[in-house]
Amino acid sequence: GAGVSQSPSNKVTEKGKDVELRCDPISGHTALYWYRQSLGQGLEFLIYFQGNSAPDKSGLPSDRFSAERTGGSVSTLTIQRTQQEDSAVYLCASSLSSQGTNGYTFGSGTRLTVV
Amino acid sequence: AQSVTQPDIHITVSEGASLELRCNYSYGATPYLFWYVQSPGQGLQLLLKYFSGDTLVQGIKGFEAEFKRSQSSFNLRKPSVHWSDAAEYFCAVGGDAGKSTFGDGTTLTVKP
Numbered sequence: 001g002a003g004v005s006q007s008p009s010n011k012v013t014e015k016g017k018d019v020e021l022r023c024d025p026i027s028g029h030t031a032l033y034w035y036r037q038s039l040g041q042g043l044e045f046l047i048y049f050q051g052n053s054a055p056d057k058s059g060l061p062s063d064r065f066s067a068e069r070t071g072g073s074v075s076t077l078t079i080q081r082t083q084q085e086d087s088a089v090y091l092c093a094s095s096l097s098s099q100g101t102n103g104y105t106f107g108s109g110t111r112l113t114v115v
Numbered sequence: 116a117q118s119v120t121q122p123d124i125h126i127t128v129s130e131g132a133s134l135e136l137r138c139n140y141s142y143g144a145t146p147y148l149f150w151y152v153q154s155p156g157q158g159l160q161l162l163l164k165y166f167s168g169d170t171l172v173q174g175i176k177g178f179e180a181e182f183k184r185s186q187s188s189f190n191l192r193k194p195s196v197h198w199s200d201a202a203e204y205f206c207a208v209g210g211d212a213g214k215s216t217f218g219d220g221t222t223l224t225v226k227p
Contacts, residue, residue, distance in 0.1 A: 004158070031213060033214070033215075035217075041219060042205065042217045042218055042219035042220055043159075043205065043217040045214050045215075045216070048213055048214055050213060056213075056214065059214075091158055091159070093158075093159075095213075098213060101147050101166060101209060102164070103149050103151075103161040103164045103209075104151075104159070104161065104215065105161070106151075106158030106159040106160070107158050108156070108157055108158045109157075109158055
């Protein structure tokens with residue numbers, strides 16, 4: 001597609017429920033990233049996929065968070081047993097270069113609210 | 116570990132005035148440096164990037180940034196600000212295994 005597409009754009013969920021956030025990167029972009037942006041905060045790195053390599057999961061805040069990338073394209077971020085502190089905007093980005101050295105193209109994000 | 120500091124949380128300038136947003140980074144080698152802009156409800160858009168070569172880089176929307184290795188800085192500038200430039204601006208440093216580290220952002224308000 002023309003840009004990075006994220007769905008849903010907004011998600012309200014009850015505490016304890018599981019949620020799935022989807023990211024469809026730009027076709028041909030081998031690198032895909034998930035970041036989290038809490039209110040008034042900068043961007044917190046979550047996970048990084050590069051081609052067929054094992055993902056860098058070093059930023060995932062707990063084992064309730066997981067992500068996968070199927071066929072080197074679409075990625076899903078799953079949060080299990082959501083907590084109120086998970087409320088944030090989840091941003092997906094993709095990059096043509098393997099090291100992100102060209103910079104990222106971001107999606108518009110998914111705003112997650114846990115009530 | 117790489118890190119980025121944006122000392123100014125909020126800046127207000129008058130329309131037509133010049134702008135400088137500060138960014139200081141920490142990185143062991145030659146960094147990849149980026150500035151992004153985020154309008155309300157949107158994702159981030161890349162304004163410009165630096166890796167090597169000319170230390171003054173030009174970006175989109177009339178922005179430029181200057182890399183100063185001695186000061187570990189990469190400040191963003193614009194000679195004349197337009198009301199549409201009101202947004203949040205993020206500086207980022209990359210190069211560590213492909214991940215970029217972002218500053219906490221500077222919110223720009225433009226007065227008419």
